[in-house]
Amino acid sequence: MPLYSTLYAVGHFISALSAAVLGIYILTFRKKSAATWFIAIYVISFAATRFIGFILDSALTPGVVNLIYIHRSLMAGGIFLTIFAYMYHENVHKRESIIVLSMLSLFTIISYIIFALRTSSAVPYFDFILSSYRYNDMSFRGEFIAPLFVVIYIWSAVVFIRKTVRFSISQKRVPSTKQPKHGIARIYAVPAEKIVSFVRALLFPVGIHARACRAFLFATLIPLALMSFYLLALKGVIRYASYELFVSIGSMLFLVIFVVIYMNNSPQPTTFLFKITVIPLITALAVIGFMAIPANSSIEQIYEKKLIKSVNAASAYVLRQDGSYLPQDIIYIIRHPADDNVPSTNYEDIVIQPAGMSIAKIINEEGKKRHQANPRRQFRSINVSDPASYSICRTFTSGKYVYEVGLSYIEYRRYLGDVLVNYIWMALMIAAIVFILFPLFFYRALLTPLNGLMAAIESFDQNKLKVNLKIERNDEFGRIADSFNKMAHRLSRYINEIVSSRKKLTEYSNHLETMVDERTKELIVSNKGLRDEMEERKNAENLLEQMVRSEFLNLDKYPDFLREHHLTKREEQILVDLLNGFSNREIADQYGIAEPTAKVHTINIYRKFNVNSKTKLVKTILQSLSALSASNKAFNEASKEKNS
Structure with a gap:
């Protein structure tokens, strides 16, 4: 099966190769969570549909028209994005996710069933601008599916917003503001505080999972923008070819950004080899893809000169009727009167080289208007199922007739493919070199010392x-x-x-x-x-x-002692009470006097005995009485001896 590559086909191949590299790398994880498996399957499915699309487009196979709508859902994520939004980092809305995903899956299946039923009897046409097959009716392009995908992407963004706020608040509680106690201000204070906390948690997320959900939220805006472009293209606001360019670049950008975000926030351990190998490889492949754009322009300019040369040869053939001047890429030459406003019924064949082509088929094709023009060229597809009947049309006027020269579209695609295939081989070689040699080089240069350092740290952590x-x-x-x-x-x-x-x-x-x-x-x-x-x-x-x-109660036996200290009668009474442990209040109550008066008597007693506390008072009196008792005892003994 010959392949006729175009610039679009090269873009499909590079996208498929880049996605395959990402998918293979994700599958090398030793431990894979459900989200990791899901992303790996999604990325590999993306690569598979892109590669199959590249093969079918390059082989000019009409079956690509049915694949493209399956690929559209993979390019922009589709329901897969909503599933991932619920799965990462944990499914905190299990009941809601079951209901929502079931409904979206059902609607998606119904949409594709409707699409299959509507296109089962439809005949595709070849879009020469996109170099691929499409359905002629715009409704076949998924006009009824586009709003569903817009809803899917918006809901995915809502899920990421809610999880960002939830993870952020669970990591660090947002401080509550002071609320008014009364009045209508209190009614609005709680909603206002919740709004402030919500916005703060969304704009300044706390924690790795909250920041990852916010990054996924921003990535979700890419497919939402692509689907918005799709709706504009369906309504004719922008050219469908422009949308095809946007979706090709944007879908790959979305895929790479989404995978990189997941790699940086994966719940499983990742390796530094991804960043130093896969990302440069994808960058190099993207550079090759962009290099093919000016190369394609140069090829088109060279081929334009070849077309002019072939048309000149056809003009010479018409004038001379000499087949030696007729190039092999000319498949027909027809004419109609120059003054005829309805040429579709007045065509005459000059040269028709393919065996299955006739002037009747050309007239029939003109009636169905199966031709297309871009700013540079006009094209015909006389038989949609036969790419050999596709032609590039040029006209010139000679005498009373307008001549139309049909040049083989297959030869044009072969001419482009012979040059653009080099970019495909270049992409494969770079992928092989980077994917094989880079890991070997970086493994010795980076990973070996890093692994040694990690082993040393682990040994040190184990008390070695x-x-x-x-x-x-x-x-x-x-x-x-x-x-x-x-x-x-x-x-x-x-x-x-x-x-x-x-x-x-x-x-x-x-x-x-x-x-x-x-x-x-x-x-x-x-x-x-x-x-x-x-x-x-x-x-x-x-x-x-x-x-x-006993001594204190008998102070009356020592009148000289009391007179020596000049105590009044009241002070003598209070002294006995103090020596027996009475307080000033008890003394005042006993004699019917005020407590301050009793306190004054107590102070006077302390002063007369030259003491400042009750303890010293007791000690002083005890010592004095002991001395008096001893003196009296000695005196009595002396008196007895004298009398005897």
Whole structure:
């Protein structure tokens, strides 16, 4: 099966190759969550439909017209985007997701069934501008499916918005503002606070999953914009060819951005090899695709000269009737009168080379108006199912007739394909080189030292302190290894010192416990002695108190002692009460006087005995009475001896 590549076909192939690289890389994950499997299947499906589309377009097969609408849903995500929106990072709306996804799946299936029924008997035509087959009726292009996809993308964006706010608020509670206590202001305060918290969580998300959902939200705007362009193209606001260009570039941009966002926020561990291999590879493939654009323009200019040369040869053939001047790419030459306004019934054949072509078929094609023009050329598709009947038309006037020259469209596609296929081979070679050689190079240059560093860190984390990385180079990794060795050595020394200090501290703690136990025993013995001594002292104090009270109650026996201190009668009474433990209030109540008066008497007594407290008063009086008692006792004994 010969392939006739065009610029669009090259774009399809590069997109398929880029998507295949992304899908293969995602499948290399050791651990894959449901979301990871889902993205891998989606990306590989995208690559498969793009590659099949490239084959069918290049082979000029009408079956591509049915594939394109399946591919449209994959290019812009479709229902797959909504499924992923619910699945990442966790499905926090399980009941809602079941209902919504079931409804969307049902509507999508019904839409494609309707599309299949409407197109089952439709005849496609070849769009020479897009170099591919399409249905002539605009309604066959999915006009009834486009609004459904707009709803899908809007709902996906809503899910990402809700999950961004939910994950952000769960990570860090937004501080609540002070609310008014009364009035209508309180009615609006709670909704206003919720709106402020919602906007703050959406604009300034907290946490990796909240930021990832916001990034996915921005990525969702790309397919939403593409579908908006699609609606504008269906309504004739923009050219369908312009939309095809937008959707080809935008869908690939969406796919790459979406996968990169997931790689940066994947719940499974990823590798640095993706960023240094896959992203440069996709960038290189994109550059090749854009390089094909000016190359295609150059090829078109060269082919235009070839067309002019063939038309001149056809003009010479008409004038000379010499077949030696007729190029092989001319498939027919027909004419009609120059002054005829209805040429479709007055065509005459001059040359018709294909065996199955006739002037009647050309007239029939003119009646059905199966021809197309772009700013540069006009085309005919005499038999839609036979690409050999497709032609590029040029006209010239000679005498009374207008001549139309039909040049083989297959030869034109072959001419383009012979040059553009080089870009396909170039893309394959670069993909093979980058995908095979880059990992080998970067594995030795980057991943080997990084893996060594990771192994050393894991060993260090497992208390294997004797870690020493080999320094085989003097670049950044060599300096990192040297710094790590120094850090590991210092940490090992510090840890050993800490262990030694802890051992000494444990020994000292044990010794201290022994000392504390011994001291505790000594204190127990000492406390027992103190308690015994305090008990004896208490008994002595009680005895002394009884003695003091007995003496104090008999102060009348010591009139000289009372006169010596110049006490009044009231002060003598209050002195006895003070010595017996009465307070000023009790003394005042006993004698019917005011408490301040009793306090004044007490102060006068303290002053006369030259003391400032009741304790010193008792001590002074006790000492004085003891001295008087001893003196009286001595005097009495002396008197007895004298009398005897």
